Amino acid sequence: MATICVFCGANNGCDKVYLDAAERVGRLIASEGHTLVYGGGRTGLMGTVADAALAAGGQVVGVITRLLSDKEIAHSGLTDLRIVDSMHERKLTMATLADGFIALPGGIGTLEEFAEVFTWTQLGIHPKSCALLDVDGYYRPLVEFFNRMVDNGFLGQEQLDQLIVESDERRLLERVLHEKPEVFLKWLDNSAEIC
Template sequence: MRSICVFAGSGTGHHPDYMEQAARLGSHIAGLGYQLIYGGSRLGLMGAVADAALASGGKVIGIMPEGLLHGERAHQGLTELIRVGSMHERKAMMQQTADAFISLPGGLGTLEELFEVLCWSQIGIHNKPLGLYNIRGYYEPLLQMLQHSVQEGFTGASCMQRLFISTDPKELIQAVSHELPPTADLRWKAADDQADQLE
């Protein structure tokens, strides 16, 4: 593994732990020799993780849509800032260039990025690991909802097994440093198996 993509909010949250722990994650990513890929902003948790990685001597690549570059939102001190035409292009480039993903707390954009990567993992588009940095239990309600979806039969059981969850950045980086095995409960495979049994 060479590159870790971090999804994170452009806000700071209401508690200093969020910014402090985002910085810890950035420091550890760089300190362990990994390249950081992220959304390119200087603001909030996004800026904190990037600043800490840079301060620790790491390489940081930001990917930002042209429409978000105004208002000095873009981080000007990155190793490289890649400009793309849309949010879709940003997510596609993140997923293509990263070897693993870690999600810090964030809002709708962070949750969208998280769910897309998790969905694509479950349906077999990629086997890249995904970790949740569960600062202050931020992701607990989301994890409960995912478990509920599994119990109600709308989400495959492997969903929960494809997420690494921790409050320790080193532990989380170690957990996502290995490619996942292929998913075992592809929806279309189950449907094909049922069809074969009926024939």
């Protein structure tokens, strides 16, 4: 069984479709016998994914900073709640525990967390799959931006091809569990002609 890290918003978003997706993902991870690790909050999509996994009998590990915990944002019903001193330690702990990463819709924090682990995959720091659950086209503009990076010579196509993007959570989890990324040379040949 695997430990799946889910990054997602501490807010609900403006459409119930996001909450529904978070609930399905939490329930799916637990029902398949996997452990959920996430940011340890009780609000928004974070709370929803954790509650769904717990309700399905799953193990849920939350990692939250002391600052956020002191503001009473921490989820009190988790299997394991780890309180750390900094956001850096929070992200490193989640990344170390995880066998793969899924980003649900969220804000800047979600984007920052996901970008870091995807960068680590790209650099070969860890051989862990990174996936975006594209709920109702939420991540379509981001994927278009990644393609723009490729078109402009800042990202290799073979690196982008390792990003998993699915709108179906079952298919997404299956790919996260079974597709392991390769390491490609990150730096493009500077002696080559300009694109």
